[in-house]
Amino acid sequence: MFHTCASSPAQCEYRSDLERSLGEAMRQTAETDEFRRDLVGLLPKLRRFAMTLTRNASDADDLVQEACERAITRSHLWNGEGRLESWIYAMTRNLWVDEVRKRKVRTGSGTVDFSEQDDLHIEASADKAVYAKQLHKLIMTMPEGLSSVFLLVNVEGHSYREAADILGIPIGTVMSRLSTARIRLAAMISEQTERRT
Amino acid sequence: MESTQGLPLEVRLSAYLDGQLSHSEIREIDVMLARDEKARTLFNRLKLGSDLGRKAFEDMLHDPVPLDLVRSIKQASAETGQNRMRSPLSPPSKEAPPKKRLWKVAGAGLALLAAGVGAGYLSAAWQNPVPPPVHIAVARNWLDDIADYHRIYARQSRHLVEVPASESQHITQWLTTAVGVDFSIPDLSAKGLTFEGARLLVAGSMPTAQLIYRDQDGDIFAVCFQKSEPVPEMTELTDSIRDDLGLVSWQRGAGAFVVIGPSSDPQLESIATAVAQTI
Numbered sequence: 001m002f003h004t005c006a007s008s009p010a011q012c013e014y015r016s017d018l019e020r021s022l023g024e025a026m027r028q029t030a031e032t033d034e035f036r037r038d039l040v041g042l043l044p045k046l047r048r049f050a051m052t053l054t055r056n057a058s059d060a061d062d063l064v065q066e067a068c069e070r071a072i073t074r075s076h077l078w079n080g081e082g083r084l085e086s087w088i089y090a091m092t093r094n095l096w097v098d099e100v101r102k103r104k105v106r107t108g109s110g111t112v113d114f115s116e117q118d119d120l121h122i123e124a125s126a127d128k129a130v131y132a133k134q135l136h137k138l139i140m141t142m143p144e145g146l147s148s149v150f151l152l153v154n155v156e157g158h159s160y161r162e163a164a165d166i167l168g169i170p171i172g173t174v175m176s177r178l179s180t181a182r183i184r185l186a187a188m189i190s191e192q193t194e195r196r197t
Numbered sequence: 198m199e200s201t202q203g204l205p206l207e208v209r210l211s212a213y214l215d216g217q218l219s220h221s222e223i224r225e226i227d228v229m230l231a232r233d234e235k236a237r238t239l240f241n242r243l244k245l246g247s248d249l250g251r252k253a254f255e256d257m258l259h260d261p262v263p264l265d266l267v268r269s270i271k272q273a274s275a276e277t278g279q280n281r282m283r284s285p286l287s288p289p290s291k292e293a294p295p296k297k298r299l300w301k302v303a304g305a306g307l308a309l310l311a312a313g314v315g316a317g318y319l320s321a322a323w324q325n326p327v328p329p330p331v332h333i334a335v336a337r338n339w340l341d342d343i344a345d346y347h348r349i350y351a352r353q354s355r356h357l358v359e360v361p362a363s364e365s366q367h368i369t370q371w372l373t374t375a376v377g378v379d380f381s382i383p384d385l386s387a388k389g390l391t392f393e394g395a396r397l398l399v400a401g402s403m404p405t406a407q408l409i410y411r412d413q414d415g416d417i418f419a420v421c422f423q424k425s426e427p428v429p430e431m432t433e434l435t436d437s438i439r440d441d442l443g444l445v446s447w448q449r450g451a452g453a454f455v456v457i458g459p460s461s462d463p464q465l466e467s468i469a470t471a472v473a474q475t476i
């Protein structure tokens with residue numbers, strides 16, 4: 001089919017460019033909407049991952065918001081291969097590393113290395129609801145280095161390589177942190193069982 | 198597959214638990230666990246820690262997602278991505294300043310608030326009184342009515358529905374006649390929703406059917422529809438938010454449809470998709 005234009009060739013060309021641009025803009029808008037829907041569906045998982053980094057809900061939500069906004073502006077870079085959450089997890093982790101660095105500069109404080117942290121113990125008298133809360137608290141007080149690795153590998157089934165890439169650490173560190181996290185968790189539950197008996 | 202030769206026993210057993218070892222190392226660990234009581238005890242401890250932690254993390258997925266966070270991604274983020282979506286023919290706009298993080302904005306906001314209150318107090322002392330504000334009625338559509346109804350009925354524990362789910366056949370006949378839209382009651386059990394029953398409403402001055410569902414946490418969702426101007430093909434699903442409620446609406450044939458539920462629920466979109474395919 002021939003496209004005819006009653007106006008000058010320059011006007012024709014301009015209109016054709018305009019149509020192409022509008023079509024492209026509409027396509028991109030639809031893609032961004034779909035991407036945004038995917039992000040909303042991932043929110044519970046993104047918040048959970050962010051909590052392992054920040055260990056408080058308020059900072060976690062700020063972090064997730066910023067990571068999602070960044071992901072949307074860069075959604076054209078997402079190639080659709082692998083898991084979308086892995087891509088955003090890495091982005092989230094990078095943002096948090098930047099934030100911790102800035103906080104260290106501002107206040108002289110930052111995260112505490114897991115080897116320097118005290119263990120949290122579950123109260124022996126806890127009933128089921130309180131126990132669940134304490135379990136949640138326990139996870140939140142686990143050092144960032146341990147809980148993030150544990151979540152990615154043990155809960156979400158990422159391979160060691162994927163976890164290492166997301167967290168920017170060597171595979172050997174993933175392995176050692178994972179075993180430390182498991183032993184710590186087991187120690188806490190064993191201690192609680194002994195207190196109850 | 199990773200090699201754990203030479204690493205501490207707990208690291209090797211942990212990797213064995215994850216199935217991340219080569220066949221030869223798996224065989225080696227199998228033999229070790231069969232023979233070595235100490236290794237078995239350590240392995241059981243690692244397994245116990247795994248199970249406990251997994252349970253705690255799975256529980257975290259049930260925490261409600263804050264409404265503000267969902268909104269910021271559904272709506273405000275479109276502006277963030279504006280530069281990328283700009284038409285190449287449109288004039289280059291100035292780069293929008295990067296959005297500051299909330300923890301920074303909070304501090305700046307408090308400072309501005311304090312300054313604003315002070316300045317307002319001083320200026321009000323000698324300026325002429327401000328004329329009273331003019332209230333302009335905002336145009337409402339049927340979705341506003343649906344949201345209002347939902348807010349009221351979702352709180353009714355004993356009188357949630359007009360006709361219970363046990364009378365499904367009657368519901369279909371009754372609402373098809375009253376509303377003028379053919380439908381079948383969507384089975385949303387795969388989405389964790391149980392059909393509770395139905396109501397007949399008036400929304401945007403039109404008779405409107407409301408099919409009510411409850412999820413496992415007790416949250417109420419509704420599928421509402423009414424007669425509309427015919428459209429040649431099904432329209433796109435459109436998101437909108439009314440305070441704490443999320444709505445996903447579309448049109449098909451001579452019917453307008455909407456799914457309504459808590460806007461913090463990330464499943465709303467997929468529920469609407471399921472409804473659009475089955476209703």
